[in-house]
Amino acid sequence: MGAGRRGPQGRHPDGRILLRKGGLREPVFRPADSSFLLFPTAFHTEDDLLRPHAKERYRAALAYDPRSARHLELATGAVLTGAWTTADPAVLQLLADFHIWAPRFLDARLRWRPRQPITVLELRAFRLATPARLSTAGPDVFGCFSWLRDAPGAPQGWLPSSTPALDDVAFAARQLRCRRLLSALAADEICGDLVQPGTLGAL
Numbered sequence: 001m002g003a004g005r006r007g008p009q010g011r012h013p014d015g016r017i018l019l020r021k022g023g024l025r026e027p028v029f030r031p032a033d034s035s036f037l038l039f040p041t042a043f044h045t046e047d048d049l050l051r052p053h054a055k056e057r058y059r060a061a062l063a064y065d066p067r068s069a070r071h072l073e074l075a076t077g078a079v080l081t082g083a084w085t086t087a088d089p090a091v092l093q094l095l096a097d098f099h100i101w102a103p104r105f106l107d108a109r110l111r112w113r114p115r116q117p118i119t120v121l122e123l124r125a126f127r128l129a130t131p132a133r134l135s136t137a138g139p140d141v142f143g144c145f146s147w148l149r150d151a152p153g154a155p156q157g158w159l160p161s162s163t164p165a166l167d168d169v170a171f172a173a174r175q176l177r178c179r180r181l182l183s184a185l186a187a188d189e190i191c192g193d194l195v196q197p198g199t200l201g202a203l
Helices: 052-057 059-063 103-111 168-182
Strands: 003-006 017-020 035-040 071-086 118-135 187-189
Touching (some): 118 168
Antiparallel strands (some): 017 118
C-alpha cells in the first residue's frame, strides 16, 4: 500500500476529482494503484491558485507544513473510479463543481511540460476507521513526486473498515454528472486495469 500526494481539499473528502501532471521526478503521471491513502501536503499550493471559497476553507491546511512533524496522520483513503487525459483548456471550468482551483491553476499547469496532458482522476474518498501514522524520517518522504510507495506505517486492508465520504446513491449521482461533463471534452480514458466500479458492493 502506498500514499498519493494531494492538495488541501483532501482534508474534507467528498468524492472529487484531482487534476495532475506529476512531479519533477516523473517523466509522466500515472496512477500507481487502484486504491491509496492521501498524503497531506500544500506543496506548490499558492493562494492565488485557489478559488476564493477554498482559500478560507483550507486556510489551516495551507499554513501546515508536514515537514515540521515527526509523524503524519493519514486519515483519508481513495479508490480510483475513473481516469482520463486531456489537453483541453475547458477542463477547469467545465468541472468547476468538482475541484477547488482558480483559472490561473490551469494556465500554470498547461505551461509546465506543455506537451504533456493533464490527467483527470475521479476518486471515491473514504475516512479511515483509525488514522495511519506515517514517520517523516528518511529522504524519500518529501519531494516533487506523486506517489510514496510502500509507505512505512501505511495499513494494509484499510478499505473494509473505512467510511465512505458519500453514500452509494450520492456518489453515483456525482459520478454520473462528472461523466456527462467529461463527455464534452477531448479526453482519452486511461488505466482501465486500475479503475474500480466505486459502489461499496463491488469493492
